[in-house]
Amino acid sequence: MKNNEFIQKDLKFNWHPCTQMKDHEFLPLIPIKKAKGVYLEDFEGKKYIDAISSWWVNIFGHSNEYINEKVKQQLEILEHVIFAGFTHEGAVKLSERLCKLTKLDKVFYADNGSSAVEIALKMAFHYYLNKGEKRELFFSLKNSYHGETIGALSVGDVELYKKTYAPLLIKSIHLPIPENQTDEEAKKALKEVRLYFEKYHKQVSSLIIEPLVQCAGNMKMHSPLFVKGLRELCDEFDVKLILDEIAVGFGRTGTMFAHFQAEIKPDFLCLSKGLTGGYMPLSCVLTTDEIYREFYCDYTKLKAFLHSHSYTANPLAISAANATIDLFEQSDVIGENRKKAKYIWDNIQKFKSLKNVKEIRQTGMITAIEMIDYPFEKRAGLEVYKYGLKNGVLLRPLGNVIYFMPPYVITYKEIDKMINTAYEGIKCLEDK
Numbered sequence: 444m445k446n447n448e449f450i451q452k453d454l455k456f457n458w459h460p461c462t463q464m465k466d467h468e469f470l471p472l473i474p475i476k477k478a479k480g481v482y483l484e485d486f487e488g489k490k491y492i493d494a495i496s497s498w499w500v501n502i503f504g505h506s507n508e509y510i511n512e513k514v515k516q517q518l519e520i521l522e523h524v525i526f527a528g529f530t531h532e533g534a535v536k537l538s539e540r541l542c543k544l545t546k547l548d549k550v551f552y553a554d555n556g557s558s559a560v561e562i563a564l565k566m567a568f569h570y571y572l573n574k575g576e577k578r579e580l581f582f583s584l585k586n587s588y589h590g591e592t593i594g595a596l597s598v599g600d601v602e603l604y605k606k607t608y609a610p611l612l613i614k615s616i617h618l619p620i621p622e623n624q625t626d627e628e629a630k631k632a633l634k635e636v637r638l639y640f641e642k643y644h645k646q647v648s649s650l651i652i653e654p655l656v657q658c659a660g661n662m663k664m665h666s667p668l669f670v671k672g673l674r675e676l677c678d679e680f681d682v683k684l685i686l687d688e689i690a691v692g693f694g695r696t697g698t699m700f701a702h703f704q705a706e707i708k709p710d711f712l713c714l715s716k717g718l719t720g721g722y723m724p725l726s727c728v729l730t731t732d733e734i735y736r737e738f739y740c741d742y743t744k745l746k747a748f749l750h751s752h753s754y755t756a757n758p759l760a761i762s763a764a765n766a767t768i769d770l771f772e773q774s775d776v777i778g779e780n781r782k783k784a785k786y787i788w789d790n791i792q793k794f795k796s797l798k799n800v801k802e803i804r805q806t807g808m809i810t811a812i813e814m815i816d817y818p819f820e821k822r823a824g825l826e827v828y829k830y831g832l833k834n835g836v837l838l839r840p841l842g843n844v845i846y847f848m849p850p851y852v853i854t855y856k857e858i859d860k861m862i863n864t865a866y867e868g869i870k871c872l873e874d875k
């Protein structure tokens with residue numbers, strides 16, 4: 444089948460995520476037949492560098508031979524089993540590894556990022572309830588994003604996704620954030636945040652944040668000092684800290700987990716996306732024994748966490764996750780990432796000379812180029828997206844922000860192509 448035939452068939456039956464479907468009257472849908480490494484390939488053999496890791500999930504490349512092999516092996520043994528009252532080898536192995544990596548004590552599985560966020564929010568609320576306190580509010584950060592289900596959307600603060608559903612949402616208070624990545628800005632924001640803690644802490648069960656980078660929030664970045672300061676406030680005011688590392692976990696920011704740079708430990712840690720190397724839907728919430736103990740008692744006291752998903756701890760997804768962690772153990776992935784990040788940073792300095800670029804910023808393997816404030820209706824980012832596609836690079840700007848978040852296996856040559864394509868795409872807009 445050729446691209447066009449496939450597109451027509453798709454549009455007849457599919458409704459795609461985060462898309463105004465009418466856009467496809469002028470913007471072609473890209474049908475992908477296969478993928479290898481950083482390349483996606485359509486039905487006519489055209490290749491695209493996946494510079495956004497297929498929505499930030501892929502880390503060791505598409506169709507990675509090692510992960511493929513491990514998933515195939517698992518397929519021969521056990522495809523799925525209920526995870527209530529039953530368990531399986533892969534889940535035990537993965538949980539032990541995740542606890543060792545994070546120094547947390549217990550793992551609760553789900554199957555996508557938003558569900559992990561829902562779980563952490565519910566657990567934090569329920570923890571205090573089990574202790575005899577009803578705390579109905581949540582703290583989160585301005586400009587944050589935690590997913591699209593009602594609870595996750597409630598603690599998020601990206602108006603574009605949230606505004607329509609405002610009447611349906613639960614109560615949360617969005618705290619001030621630093622303007623940039625400097626420690627000075629972090630300290631300034633922390634002073635303001637303290638006032639909210641003083642006022643509301645008795646009603647708040649938890650603060651949820653994306654440490655270091657607010658990805659869907661236009662890749663806004665802050666210093667580790669801010670994360671450390673928030674941990675200290677949570678301790679001082681007895682509020683639990685949820686870290687959403689769904690996008691920034693697994694080496695993305697230059698350490699295995701972003702919060703390692705702040706040298707803190709969360710009360711809850713949400714993981715997904717890179718957890719399976721971008722292969723399959725899986726997520727989890729790690730927490731502490733202190734939290735776990737508040738739920739542990741006789742059944743008739745009705746304090747158990749009665750939350751579940753049918754595909755909890757799916758063995759196929761877990762085999763991809765164990766294979767992903769193997770790959771981290773087999774070579775110095777994070778060290779290599781740091782070198783690549785530096786190379787990207789050195790090579791994007793030239794963007795600063797473009798008249799329509801406002802700022803460049805980077806945290807590990809996340810690099811953002813913010814264009815000037817083009818009005819929303821101009822859809823300037825879309826022009827860069829189209830330019831990228833034409834030239835074989837999948838860039839998916841967030842408004843006026845173009846970013847790179849490629850699979851870690853990207854080569855230096857592929858990095859050059861990714862950067863140069865974005866540069867030319869932005870340059871085309873310079874005088875428009």
Ligand SMILES: Cc1ncc(COP(=O)(O)O)c(C=O)c1O
Pocket residue numbers: 555556557558560588589590591653658659687688689690691715716
């Ligand atoms: C920080 C963060 N949290 C939560 C989510 C939601 O994950 P999912 O799309 O798997 O529901 C995302 C997705 O982009 C995310 O970036």
